[in-house]
Amino acid sequence: MKAIVRTKYGSPDVLELREIDKPIPKDNQVLVRVCAASVNPLDWHLLRGEPFLIRLMGFGIFTPKQQLLGTDIAGRIEAVGKDVTKFKVGDAVFGAGTAGFAEYACMREDKLVLKPANVTFEQCAAVPVAGITALQGLRDHGKIQSGQAVLINGASGGVGTFAVQIAKAFGAQVTGVCSTKNLEMVKSVGADHVIDYTKEAFWKSETKYDLILDNAAFQSIRESLRALKPNGIYVIVGGDSSSSLRILLSLVLNPLIALMAKRKLVSFMARIKQSDLEFLKELLESGKIVPVIEQKFPLSEVPEAIRHVEKGHTRGKVIISVDSGNVV
Ligand SMILES: NC(=O)c1ccc[n+]([C@@H]2O[C@H](COP(=O)([O-])OP(=O)(O)OC[C@H]3O[C@@H](n4cnc5c(N)ncnc54)[C@H](OP(=O)(O)O)[C@@H]3O)[C@@H](O)[C@H]2O)c1
Structure with a gap:
């Protein structure tokens, strides 16, 4: 072969x-x-x-x-x-x-x-890696609930496009953050609001979120935690992985920063579970995710x-x- x-x-x-x-x-x-x-x-x-x-x-x-x-x-x-x-x-x-x-x-x-x-x-x-990451990030780590205000940073990539659709399937109000060229696409997959990161930093807005799924955590976490409501959850999926030292430092420092800011922050590694593939298969079959x-x-x-x-x-x-x- x-x-x-x-x-x-x-x-x-x-x-x-x-x-x-x-x-x-x-x-x-x-x-x-x-x-x-x-x-x-x-x-x-x-x-x-x-x-x-x-x-x-x-x-x-x-x-x-x-x-x-x-x-x-x-x-x-x-x-x-x-x-x-x-x-x-x-x-x-x-x-x-x-x-x-x-x-x-x-x-x-x-x-x-x-x-x-x-x-x-x-x-x-x-679907498998990106879909499961979006699902586990929103449901298992982010505890997503219907009616919540959810922000997806990096909404236009593999994980992000599934996350927008899965968050909508859970009944959330979704804001997607992406670059100018992807604004229309992110709206077309279901985002209620979009933010162009080349023009506006989501953490500088007055709007606060119950859940933030961050697929592109390149900015300072101290800054972006400002966009979270007091009982909200910040889930880090991906970001700067340019060196092992940076990753290790962020694994140690980010929880400390969150503790000082009195906000909940989670980083996780997705795991392939058959039950989650089944869940995604049903969303695919019903057209809730495309x-x-x-x-x-x-x-x-x-x-x-x-x-x-x-x-x-x-x-x-x-x-x-x-x-x-x-x-x-
Ligand atoms: N924790 C886990 O288990 C797990 C699992 C899968 C993936 N990951 C990680 O999660 C990240 C996303 O994965 P992916 O598969 O979605 O990657 P991807 O398909 O390459 O998408 C990356 C997205 O990030 C966006 N982006 C780049 N710079 C940005 C910025 N400054 N602000 C906001 N968005 C920005 C890009 O959008 P524009 O083109 O609009 O800039 C692009 O759509 C990667 O770092 C990956 O390694 C982690």
């Missing part, structure tokens, strides 16, 4: 399209013929091994343990391991794996759900796709169309 392979950490230039053996599923895995995958910032962090902290999390200190990349996967099951009970050969599925930039990928049974018939493989491939797809690249152009996402201004999601004859 064809796959995008790397043998060392580095820029997208180290990626090569190669012919390699088809993987064999373990007992609790299925083999999926990949129809589509999507790109997340995680892919370039794993590709570069940056920040260095990521290498200490079991990915390999000097050389990457994983030669293949690609977490978000949608496709059709070709074979099942002997302990797999929920899925059968021929099922159309989507979920999270570790090697989706390839024609075939092995995926754990508990990281998958069936694809809704009315949603394409490409749309489903957009993935925003900015661009599609063929498998051979994964390096280009990652270069694009690495710039940090993706509009919704970037898709890798692996099997274009099978994308419905």
Whole structure:
């Protein structure tokens, strides 16, 4: 099969399209013929091994343990391991794996759900990491309630476009923060109000929020906590990850700053749970969330796709169309 392979950490230039053996599923895995995958910032962090902290999390200190990349996967099951009970050969599925930039990928049974018939493989491939992060950030960490005023900073990216739609599905009043070129798109996915961060700092406004989901926490947290109501919750999803030291410092300092400001602040790492994939599948099926797809690249152009996402201004999601004859 064809796959995008790397043998060392580095820029997208180290990626090569190669012919390699088809993987064999373990007992609790299925083999999926990949129809589509999507790109997340995680892919370039794993590709570069940056920040260095990521290498200490079991990915390999000097050389990457994983030669293949690609977490978000949608496709059709070709074979099942002997302990797999929920899925059968021929099922159309989507979920999270570790090697989706390839024609075939092995995926754990508990990281998958069936694809809704009315949603394409490409749309489903957009969902797992970004959708689950938005859902867990708003519901589990942000304790979102109907009628609340919710602000999504970085509303135009992968996590942000899902977060706006999920917050609306929970009945919130949503304000999306993005750059000028994305204002209309963020409104079109359901934001009640939009703020152009190139013209206005959301923390300088008189408006206060019950919940802030921050996908682009580049500003000082001391400043942005001002936009929170006294009992509100500030959830940090992503921000400046340029060095391990910065990340470690912010993990120590941000809670102290929040404590002094008497505001609640949470940082978290999303975890792929089948029950959350099921939840998102139902929102997809009912049309309550519709993935925003900015661009599609063929498998051979994964390096280009990652270069694009690495710039940090993706509009919704970037898709890798692996099997274009099978994308419905
Ligand atoms: N905690 C977790 O478990 C977890 C999970 C997934 C992702 N993340 C992190 O969360 C962040 C967002 O992920 P993503 O997949 O949504 O990334 P993405 O698709 O690349 O989107 C990033 C968005 O940030 C916006 N942005 C850039 N600078 C901004 C600023 N100064 N103010 C407001 N918005 C700004 C961009 O909008 P414009 O183009 O309009 O500037 C872009 O839409 C990343 O840092 C990622 O690594 C964390």
